[in-house]
Amino acid sequence: MAEIFISYAREDSELAEEFRKQFLSCSYTVYVDKELVTGRFWETELRKEMRKAKAVVVLWSKHSVASDEVFKEATVAIEESKLFPVLVDDVPIPQEFSAVHTAELTPPRRSPILRDPRFAKILGDMFTVIGRPAKLKKDAAAFIGEGIVVAGFVCAFWAFVGFVGTNSVFIEPSLFEGLRQVIHGASASVLVTATMGLSTWPLVVAGISALIRLVMFLKDEV
Numbered sequence: 393m394a395e396i397f398i399s400y401a402r403e404d405s406e407l408a409e410e411f412r413k414q415f416l417s418c419s420y421t422v423y424v425d426k427e428l429v430t431g432r433f434w435e436t437e438l439r440k441e442m443r444k445a446k447a448v449v450v451l452w453s454k455h456s457v458a459s460d461e462v463f464k465e466a467t468v469a470i471e472e473s474k475l476f477p478v479l480v481d482d483v484p485i486p487q488e489f490s491a492v493h494t495a496e497l498t499p500p501r502r503s504p505i506l507r508d509p510r511f512a513k514i515l516g517d518m519f520t521v522i523g524r525p526a527k528l529k530k531d532a533a534a535f536i537g538e539g540i541v542v543a544g545f546v547c548a549f550w551a552f553v554g555f556v557g558t559n560s561v562f563i564e565p566s567l568f569e570g571l572r573q574v575i576h577g578a579s580a581s582v583l584v585t586a587t588m589g590l591s592t593w594p595l596v597v598a599g600i601s602a603l604i605r606l607v608m609f610l611k612d613e614v
Contacts, residue, residue, distance in 0.1 A: 394423035395522060397445035397474075399465040401455035407480060408451060414506045418515060419525035439468065446522040448474045452494065453481040463488075476521060478514065 396415050400408040408424055415422045423441045442448055448469035456462040466489055469475040477494040479485065485494060495514045502508040 393444045394421045394441060395446045395526060396420050396422045396476075396518070397442050397448045397465075397469075398422060398424045398451065399448055399456075399462050399469070400424075400451040401453060401459045401462055403455040404451055404453050404480065407453075410505055411449065411451070411478075414504065414511065414515075415518075417506070419527045420518070421526070438465070442468055442474070443472065445474065447476040447518065450475060450477045450489075452477055452479045452483065452485050454483045457483055457486060476518065 398408050398411055412422045412424050423445065425438060442465060448465065450456070450462060450466045450469065463486065466475060466477070466486075470489060470492065475489065475492050477485065477489060477492055479494050479496045479498055482498050495510070495517060497505065497508065497510050497514065505511045
């Protein structure tokens with residue numbers, strides 16, 4: 393199921409493709425009619441994809457305002473409260489859709505459009521309308537899970553060292569206290585990064601930080 397459906401006139405296919413690529417680069421799933429499956433009724437297929445999408449991006453241009461198909465798709469979108477119109481040419485929008493606030497990306501446009509400040513506004517509005525991309529939500533959940541597992545191992549190792557340090561005559565008290573502080577700092581770092589759940593790189597940073605602390609401690613001891 394695509395989160396974004398793009399409606400456009402055939403003459404604007406290049407611009408629609410650029411929109412598709414930029415939305416994909418932001419981790420949204422996108423549907424355009426070039427993904428139609430051979431042998432299926434195209435109108436039925438398009439309606440099905442539109443109803444599954446969270447937003448229908450209609451590119452209003454000098455071509456699409458005269459397109460019956462774009463008009464039909466925009467009508468379905470507004471009926472289901474999914475219409476997300478973008479004006480890409482300096483033309484009047486059909487009266488039936490003028491009440492819906494329309495984003496503007498009229499010429500001159502920067503290329504790629506991702507460099508255009510107005511497109512950044514469009515992305516921000518899209519985030520407000522349909523929320524964070526589903527892919528990012530799944531990745532965040534996975535990262536949080538990984539972080540919790542790593543934090544669990546670190547805390548368990550910390551507890552083990554504490555047990556050995558207090559019950560063994562083979563570890564000097566000063567050495568045990570230094571190791572305890574290093575592991576304590578590492579576990580705290582991992583717990584913090586686990587709660588972030590945005591990417592795996594903070595876990596790498598936490599690991600490097602713990603390694604540096606251990607090296608510095610051993611150097612001082614030697």
